[in-house]
Amino acid sequence: MKQHYKFGKGIGFLVLVSLLFSACSSDPEPEPGTVIQGIVTVDPELDSTTDYSGIELMIGFSDVQGGISDTLYFARTDTTGAFSGTARTDENGIYPMVVSRNNNQIGIVNLVLAKGDTINLSAVLPSLQESVDIQSVEHNEFQRYERLQRNFSRVVQYINTVGMSRDSVETEIYKWSGLFWDFYEQTDASYAGERSAVTSVSILEGWDNDLMVARSDTLLARYNRLPTDLRVQLTQYYAEEEGLDRSIAFLDQLDGRFETGERQMQIRMEKIELLYDSARTDNAETLLEEFKRTYSDHEAAMQWAENKTYDLATLAPGRAFPEFNFTTTEGETVSNASLEGSAYLLEITRFDNPLYQAQYEQTVVIQQIYSNYGLEIVTIPLATSATALEAFFDERVKLWDVVEPGSFNAEELIEKYNIQQLPTRFLVNDQGTIIKRYAGAEYDTVIQGLQNILTQEQIES
Incomplete structure (x- = not known):
């Protein structure tokens, strides 16, 4: 019989899958920055004044609760919709730029920021995603x-x-x-x-x-x-x-x-x-x-x-995972006690986090394969409204428990689990022991942790 190979143990094929969703950026480089310039206007059917001033474009690092901890780029359009500025970054990579008007966020555009490059951007609001045109050597x-x-x-x-x-x-x-x-x-x-x-x-x-x-x-x-x-x-x-x-x-x-x-x-x-x-x-x-x-x-x-x-x-590997008790969007209770005897991946994130969105399909693949071995997944959403939750899953399949937004104290949770980067995930074995914490792009190595759990379970059985 002909033997076929699919994604299996260790460094095999699932690492290839994880690479497809990697969003890491390169190591620090010295200045100069990236020039970002262009024109953003408004659909004349919505605004016939032809005054396009005050549209704001910003790239910044967000803290875990959604506040801006560091602004890398900020520009405001003049009456013609023109804007220009220079983004200062330590690392070349993909950065989300938020476009706002009248204090309302219109949308987000991902840009490749690389030192010495010039980005020319044009768009017509409110259809940002449909109308945006980006031109640069790096893009x-x-x-x-x-x-x-x-x-x-x-x-x-x-x-x-x-x-x-x-x-x-x-x-x-x-x-x-x-x-x-x-x-x-x-x-x-x-x-x-x-x-x-x-x-x-x-x-x-x-x-x-x-x-x-x-x-x-x-x-x-x-x-x-x-x-x-x-x-x-x-x-x-x-x-x-x-x-x-x-x-x-x-x-x-x-x-x-x-x-x-x-x-x-x-x-x-x-x-x-x-x-x-x-x-x-x-x-x-x-x-x-x-x-x-x-x-x-x-x-x-x-x-x-x-x-x-x-x-x-x-929170070191080998220690017992701290106790928790949450209510899911389905009204069920999920806790250490309810997950006793099961390995689980507990993830803490914002649903508007670009890296989490890029990694989501990887998590779906992991769930589909490792749920057969008893793996549970629980998502705890920070700074998420019911509307944002619904919008997120309008475009994606929901296969595991999600904690009800706002049903927990976010500040206490961030302090308890020492959250410094989103998304952060904890892999815990069926005995409630921490295997590893994965912050940001470290998630690409989660397969090794999952395989270690399976190997240990097979030895014990």
Whole structure:
């Protein structure tokens, strides 16, 4: 009988699925910024004055409850609808720009911000999504990359639903990795080129690890750094294949490339996180104290260290997950007690969070596969109205419990679970023990945690 291969254990195909929904951005680069300019007008059937002044365009970092913690770009149109300004970012990547008029949010447009690029944008309100036109070198390159990703996505979907022989899958892996790498070599100076290179390297894991490492070395030589998501993947790869000490040595190697600066600090934070996730809490605490001494004058670093100190005491892997009791949108109670004996993924997010929206299909795939093994999923929505909840699920399938918006104290929840980034998810095993916390794009590694739970359950049974 012919054997077919579908998404299975470990680093296999589901990692490929997770890559399709990655929304990570690259490491910090120095100035200049990104010029954003254009014209936004209003449909004359709604406003015949031809005065288009006061339309506001803003890009900012949101805190976990929806407030703006840092403004990266702000512009206001003149009477003709024209606007111009420069976005200042530490990282190239995809950023949502909010368009408002008369204090009412009209919509959101995602922009590729890359240093030195110029974006020309035009739109007619209120039909922002239908009318918006974006032109820039980086935007056009990223559209090409997205087309390549969509074609790859169709192949992955076919593999998941129909299946292929292992030889056929291997052929597809090499073909698509090559296509992504070719795109990178043609556009290596662009954000899209960097993302394409990361995809090319990432999908090789488990199929050709030597080529994965070789191409990673090429990227390190080209950029003198590794994009964050690829660095995290390689760190985990070395931990799985050669042990935790090898992955620590890998981070030390990267650390040694920078004498000072934000990138070195980020790598040291990742090293502490790695020890924390591996339940080496004593080692993590030692490095954390050293980190505090080194970066005592760095406000953001000290805030991170304070949060991590709390995590080590209360939310570290291996500790019991704190008690909770919520009411779902169906009027049912979900709590530690009701989930006793089941592994579960508890996610805390805002439904208007772009990263959560990008990851949603990945969660659907996870639910469809791992619910067969008893996995439960619970979503806790922050800063969400009943109307926003309804609108979100008008466009998406709802397959798991969602906590009733406003039925809990958001500030207490944020403090209790030390939420610093959205979405944040906790994976808990059937004994109520924390396996791992996933903040933001770290969710791409959740498959490993799920497989560890299944393996442990099989051993115990």
